[in-house]
Amino acid sequence: MKVVGGKAVYGASVGILMLEARFPRIPGDMGNALTWPFPVMYKVVRDASPDRVVRGGAAGMLPAFIDAALELVADGVDGITTNCGFLSLFQAELAAAVGVPVAASSLMQVAQVNAILPPGKVAGILTISASSLTDAHLTAAGVPLTTPIGTTEGGQEFTRAILDNEGTGRGSGAGGQYQGGARLGWSAPRDRRAGFGMHQYDSLCGRYSRRRRPAGLFDGQFCDMVSVWIIPGTVRLPLMGCATRG
Numbered sequence: 001m002k003v004v005g006g007k008a009v010y011g012a013s014v015g016i017l018m019l020e021a022r023f024p025r026i027p028g029d030m031g032n033a034l035t036w037p038f039p040v041m042y043k044v045v046r047d048a049s050p051d052r053v054v055r056g057g058a059a060g061m062l063p064a065f066i067d068a069a070l071e072l073v074a075d076g077v078d079g080i081t082t083n084c085g086f087l088s089l090f091q092a093e094l095a096a097a098v099g100v101p102v103a104a105s106s107l108m109q110v111a112q113v114n115a116i117l118p119p120g121k122v123a124g125i126l127t128i129s130a131s132s133l134t135d136a137h138l139t140a141a142g143v144p145l146t147t148p149i150g151t152t153e154g155g156q157e158f159t160r161a162i163l164d165n166e167g168t169g170r171g172s173g174a175g176g177q178y179q180g181g182a183r184l185g186w187s188a189p190r191d192r193r194a195g196f197g198m199h200q201y202d203s204l205c206g207r208y209s210r211r212r213r214p215a216g217l218f219d220g221q222f223c224d225m226v227s228v229w230i231i232p233g234t235v236r237l238p239l240m241g242c243a244t245r246g
Helices: 050-055 062-075 085-098 106-114 135-140 158-163 171-185 202-207 222-234
Strands: 014-019 040-045 079-082 122-127 149-151 194-199 218-220
Touching: 014 062, 040 062, 050 085, 050 158, 062 079, 062 085, 079 085, 085 106, 085 135, 106 122
Parallel strands: 014 040, 014 079, 122 149, 122 194, 194 218
Antiparallel strands: none
């Protein structure tokens, strides 16, 4: 059998562009390698702090993200994602530059979820900073501008700890704030049509128990996008519960 090379690294098909941050990343967070049931490759984009990317709209950062993505592809990945949903702003440019599938933001799942929900129900977005989530972010990901939005902004710990890049944090406190933000976000009558909550920021994944989600609200996470949309197209995983015959 002839074996063909061409990559520097094999077995890690997904490359993750990471913000440069130092806040704790517990299992479930995209930046914790134990989160994944398959190997991934990371590339930290220097100077891309949470504050600069979220509150500052990632101004001037596109070249750095393209360079980092190209390095991951050169090293062997077959698909690119990021650990910040606010990077939907760079979706088109990254996809055009790297030549492999790119999913820059979990917001890209919203249109697909809307297509399968019952009549009268839509996907909503659960975000770390509603004041920073602009029409441009939504449009770049194909998200309707009328989409309901819930947020942890204004809470005691979660948004501040992440966006201010604090070195310590309380997992249970952050999880409680996420739950509170979700309930607050869907409490207004105009938001009761939300039938699915999309986590827009990757660090929400590891700090929120699906057992505590608001009643009647299904949810999806950034990590789900990688596992459901990217991995099946880039790596062949064993089929669970299936038998094959020779």
